[in-house]
Amino acid sequence: MKPSINNKLRRLFFVLTGLLFACQPLLAFEFYYRFQTGDMYRIISTVNQDILVNRRLSFRAEIINRIAVEVLEADEQGARLKATFQTAEKTVPFLPGGFPAAAVNLFEWSIEYHSEFEQDRLGFMTVADHFFMPMVRDAPVFPARPLNVGDTWVARGEEVHDFRFNFGIEEPFRIPFNAHYTFVGEREWRGEMFPAFLISHRILFQPEPVPGRVFPLRIQSAVDQTVFWDPVRGQPVAQESHFRTIIDLSDGQTWEYRGRAEAEVVEATPMDREEIAREIIAGIAEIPDVTVRISDEGIVISLEDIQFAPDSAFLTQSEMAKLDIIAGILMNYPDRDILVGGHTALAGTAESRLQLSLERAAAVAEFLLGRNVRAPDRVLIRGFGAEYPIADNATAEGMARNRRVEITILEN
Numbered sequence: 001m002k003p004s005i006n007n008k009l010r011r012l013f014f015v016l017t018g019l020l021f022a023c024q025p026l027l028a029f030e031f032y033y034r035f036q037t038g039d040m041y042r043i044i045s046t047v048n049q050d051i052l053v054n055r056r057l058s059f060r061a062e063i064i065n066r067i068a069v070e071v072l073e074a075d076e077q078g079a080r081l082k083a084t085f086q087t088a089e090k091t092v093p094f095l096p097g098g099f100p101a102a103a104v105n106l107f108e109w110s111i112e113y114h115s116e117f118e119q120d121r122l123g124f125m126t127v128a129d130h131f132f133m134p135m136v137r138d139a140p141v142f143p144a145r146p147l148n149v150g151d152t153w154v155a156r157g158e159e160v161h162d163f164r165f166n167f168g169i170e171e172p173f174r175i176p177f178n179a180h181y182t183f184v185g186e187r188e189w190r191g192e193m194f195p196a197f198l199i200s201h202r203i204l205f206q207p208e209p210v211p212g213r214v215f216p217l218r219i220q221s222a223v224d225q226t227v228f229w230d231p232v233r234g235q236p237v238a239q240e241s242h243f244r245t246i247i248d249l250s251d252g253q254t255w256e257y258r259g260r261a262e263a264e265v266v267e268a269t270p271m272d273r274e275e276i277a278r279e280i281i282a283g284i285a286e287i288p289d290v291t292v293r294i295s296d297e298g299i300v301i302s303l304e305d306i307q308f309a310p311d312s313a314f315l316t317q318s319e320m321a322k323l324d325i326i327a328g329i330l331m332n333y334p335d336r337d338i339l340v341g342g343h344t345a346l347a348g349t350a351e352s353r354l355q356l357s358l359e360r361a362a363a364v365a366e367f368l369l370g371r372n373v374r375a376p377d378r379v380l381i382r383g384f385g386a387e388y389p390i391a392d393n394a395t396a397e398g399m400a401r402n403r404r405v406e407i408t409i410l411e412n
Helices: 007-023 273-283 317-330 350-370 396-402
Strands: 040-053 056-075 078-093 107-120 125-127 152-161 173-189 192-205 216-230 235-249 254-266 290-294 298-303 338-343 379-383 404-410
Touching: 056 107, 173 216, 192 235, 273 290, 273 298, 273 317, 298 317, 317 350, 317 404, 338 350, 350 379, 350 404
Parallel strands: 107 379, 338 379
Antiparallel strands: 040 056, 040 254, 056 078, 078 107, 107 125, 152 173, 173 192, 192 216, 216 235, 235 254, 290 298, 298 404, 338 404
16 A cells, blocks of 8 residues: 655645635635545544344444555546455443343444445546445536635535445435535644634435335434545545434334544555564464465455364363464564454354354453464454365365454554
8 A cells, every 4th residue: 555645745735835825715615526546545433333123222333444545547536446445343232230141342344335336526426326335426516616614515415335234225215415515624633733714404205115024214314424534635634424314214213323423534555475474484483383474455364173162162271372472573563453364174154163163262362362473443344154164074184274264464
């Protein structure tokens, strides 16, 4: 990933614009997107929300979204972009009395989307009908004119939701809205001042019926958001919002989502994957059944034939000793998040294999968290079952290799 901002230039820009804002409170400022072919950047967003079913708290969720964007083509008018959207979540179910059913410490990988779309310099998007992402489209967008502090504008936007899992609706579900914008001058974000604007929209939508197990009869929504703008890069640097959405369904249920979200652009120097892989290989030279490889996601440390108590997720002492060494290695790369993936041999049912692989990934992740290799929100887990064998399940040796846990140092 190429660095997207010249830090010295940005500091100078903010010193100058800060003086100008101070001297001329109504100085005009023009918002527009900048794109450059080949640019790559990542956005990390966190969502904390309560989910109520029939006005009763049913779930509390913390969600981490990782978005990797690449500019495929760009000119002065806009760009064609490619993006990958990865979601992980930590969801706690609540009992009828209002008490959490269990404590959940780990973020479980949820779903991944891929999308390509066009975006012009004012923010308007063109996205093919079959893509679920980006979820929010044509927001923010800007008028083609300079703005003074206090200026407002209104533009049409759209939310696109994936209701396949909750409601059985296979196609992207679209909710239009009118967004109201206000330019508020400079606002502080994490110690720096940025031009900022507010976005708010209110939805009262009665959609046409669509195929699915159930479908929305009425949708009410309110979103209030602050966006901090980086004028050098021509992109949002961060945003924070509060939201509440109520959906009345055709089966008589009412679902409500309410909470807050925060997102920021992550500037991380690309990993030198070849060099880091060599360092890790040297560090694990004395550990049996451990290999290292480079993948699209980052650098993978694979513990093959990992030993648990039979048909369980309880690590043996020998595996803990290996993980102690690996924990020390992971501490050398503190800026990178970690994905722990569990794999099984081809035994039992698909459902039981998936559950066991997830539990074993969780056991390794909990061990690493106990060694303080990362904060809990920077370690993800995922169960793969027997979906990705690396050896023949027809032999005992092959099955042993397939029983593995892989720790990926992610390219954040």
